[in-house]
Amino acid sequence: MRLPVCISLANLPTKIERLERISKELGGINLYIKRDDQTGSEIAGNKVRKLEFTVKEALDKGCDTLITCGGIQSNHARATAAVAARLGLKSFLVLRSDETPVLEGNYFLDKLLGAEVKLITSKDYATARNQIMKDLKESLEKAGHSPYIIPEGASNGIGNFGYFKAMEEIKRQEEEMGISFDGIVVSVGSGGTYGGLFLANKLYGYGKRIIGVNICDDADYFKDKISSILEESFQYIEETIDYRRDEIEIIEGYVGRGYALNNKKELDFIYKFSAMEGVILDPVYTGKAMYGLTEEIKKGNIKGIKNLLFIHTGGVFGLFPKKDLFGL
Structure with a gap:
């Protein structure tokens, strides 16, 4: 099997650490964390692993402009803008906001990185974002550019190989550390991080539980x-895997108030952690996902696991617009 080729953008490998005090508090499970929040600074987080593959495809096609979408504080949009600037490409971001946004957090960094931003409503984002990006692509082509559309979160067939490669990295780290993780947990917001881990786990027969918290x-x-x-x-590797839909393991119940909205329990947990x-x-x-994971462990719903790895997918810049909610 031959994997697609990627470019090198992230600081890899990211380290794995044991969460000593949380593990002791939970009892019975050794909880570890993989610091994919340290893949870089401007490109910090999980998105850059996917962009290593999607942007390589864009470059191979001779594209000079990256178009993508996300919420106003999208980590993926910020990482895309940073990668574009680093490589001398233009970036256009279609961002969701129902009001005039405050220039802070990731949105501020988008602007600082030279991205062009088109703001659309939540309704338009839910129903028409892909068409809006296609229209933008056509407009740019008429102006003489060669744009490439990256879907939300870079979660598509080619972006999926970012976390396929990360799974290979985890396996090497297991051997170096002399440990075997029974399960790997990740937050799920667009599906591509989970998908890459799942694909590698099945193809290589690692036999681990891949657990997502939506x-x-x-x-x-x-x-x-x-x-x-x-x-x-499968189209990229010209190979398929046999899997059952019920093997895709998702822990439900921790969406809370909704995407990018928080309740007091979540914020208190982030502070405590x-x-x-x-x-x-x-x-x-990661705040919602780790909160959900620890609650499930306390309830006794995570069974048959001794060593559990949680992947920190980044997003610290998104904390700053919410600083007043913590009451510190």
């Missing part, structure tokens, strides 16, 4: 979405 939508939505991403990936472990989670993805 931070929007529901388990059925993501089982369909991840299956679709996998089908796209930061003070206990010296690791800062973000409010959109």
Whole structure:
């Protein structure tokens, strides 16, 4: 099997650390964290692993402009803008906002990195974002540019190989550390991080549980979405895998108030976790996912696992617009 070729953008490998105090508090499970929040600074987080593959495809096609979408505080949009600037490309971001946004957090960094931004409503984002990006692509082509559309979160067939490669990295780190992880947990917001881990786990026969905690939508939505991403990936490797839809394991019940919205329990948990472990989670993805994971462990719903790895997918810049909600 031959994997697609990628470019090198992230600081890899990212380290794996044991969460000493949380593990002791939970009892019975050794909880580790993989610091993919340290893949870079401007490109920090999980998105850059996917962009290593999607942007390589864009460059191979001779494209000079990257178009993508996300929420106003999108980590993926910020990483795309940073990668574009680093490579001398233009970036256009279609961002969701129902009001005039404050220039802070990731949105501020988007602007600082030279991205062109088109703001659209939540309704238009839900129903028409792909068409809006296609229209923008056509407009840019008429102006003499060669644009490439990257879907939300770079979660598609080619982007999926970012976390396929990460799974290979984890396997090497297991051997170096003399440990075997029974399960790997990741937040699920667009499906491509989970999909890459799942694909490598199945193809290589690692036999690990890949567990997702959805931070929007529901388990059925993501089982369909991840299956679709996998089908796209098969075209790149000219190979398929046999899997059952119910093997895509999603923990539900922790979406809370909705995507990028928080309740007091989530914010209190982020504060407690930061003070206990010296690791800062973000409010959109990892805060909700780690909160959900620890609650499930406390309830006794995570069975048959001794060593569990949680992937920190970044997003710290998204904390700053929510600073007043913590009441510190």
